[in-house]
Amino acid sequence: MSDEPREIYFRDSFYDDQQCGTGFSLFDHHVPLTMGSASQSVQGFDSPYTSFTECLNGPGDYNALGRAFGLSPPSSSDMYASTEANTKVAETPNSSVSSSSSEAGGDDDCGKNKNAKGSEDGGESSNKRANKPKKKGEKKQREPRFAFMTKSEVDHLEDGYRWRKYGQKAVKNSPYPRSYYRCTTQKCGVKKRVERSFQDPTVVITTYEGQHNHQIPPALRGNAAAMFSPQMLTQAQMSAAAAGSGYPHQFFGLHGGGAVYPQAFHQQFHHHHHQVPDYGLLQDAVPSFILGQRHP
DNA sequence: CGTATTTGACCCGCGC
DNA sequence: GCGCGGGTCAAATACG
Helix, strand or coil: CCCCCCCCECCCCCCCCCCCCCCCCCCCCCCCCCCCHHHHHHHHHCCCCCCHHHHHHHHHHHHHHHHHHHHCCCCCCCCCEECCCCCHHHHHCCHHHHHCCHHCCCCCCCCCHHHHHHHHHHCCCCCCCCCCCCCCCCCCCCCCCEEEEECCCCCCCCCCCCEEEEEEEEECCCCCCCEEEEECCCCCCCCCEECCCCCCEEEEEEECCCCCCCCHHHHHHCCEEEECCCCCCCCHHHHHHHHCCCCCCCCCCCCEEEHHHHHHHHHHHHHHCCCCCCHHHCCCCCEEEEEEECCC
């Protein structure tokens, strides 16, 4: 099971002023190791992500994140952070998770409302979701997103939460499909996308959208791989978390430009290669994302 | 039998 | 205006 370490690349995100995600161009510098080329990152990934900071601290805190993440000098690191701290969208503010995440993720992505229920009646054979209760002018804002890459053989990483797959789509320029998951907890609209890098099949890219407004299901707590709290997300803690959880993962955060991956992480990481359930520290705050183990 | 996954259709925004 | 790419729904199916 844990013979082969997984590497996790961490990626920050930003808001895309566009809507459905198309504004790449931001990351050319990310992913150093396997992903390699800029062009690839541009196409392979999905869209810009909102700043993780947003997730953590609310709007306007990009710097904080940057501070938390990127201030370390690039070492050979495995973790890179890329922060484009720039775009903070103008109109969006949205609820930024921190405060009103009451419905985190309740909305859809590209402004597509889920009117879909139309088909229920069954009367219409032609129009399934024809009617669109869409509000004019109101653009749906997407939840803050946070993505990271993990070197793993399994696509869906165990993160302590329960997810239900609701879709799968082929990714352009990639032979691997992208899977869409939604948190099964009622009221929690957190979504997550999982796809494999077409450049390096061993790398899985997971993108979380929104924040959980509930705790990790007790039943799964024990299994949760590593839990990171947004509020605690600092390189140190991440390291601790990763190491502490005993999961052979490596994070690669992409942030403004610096690698922020302490060597310590490396060492600890390799050390606890096996099982060291000691993540209690982070357990409380559970968060919005976690990484999991390879296979139960 | 209840729940989760699969899968094709549909919707939406954007670029051309 | 049309086509493309991405995201979501829901009926059908698989699985426990």
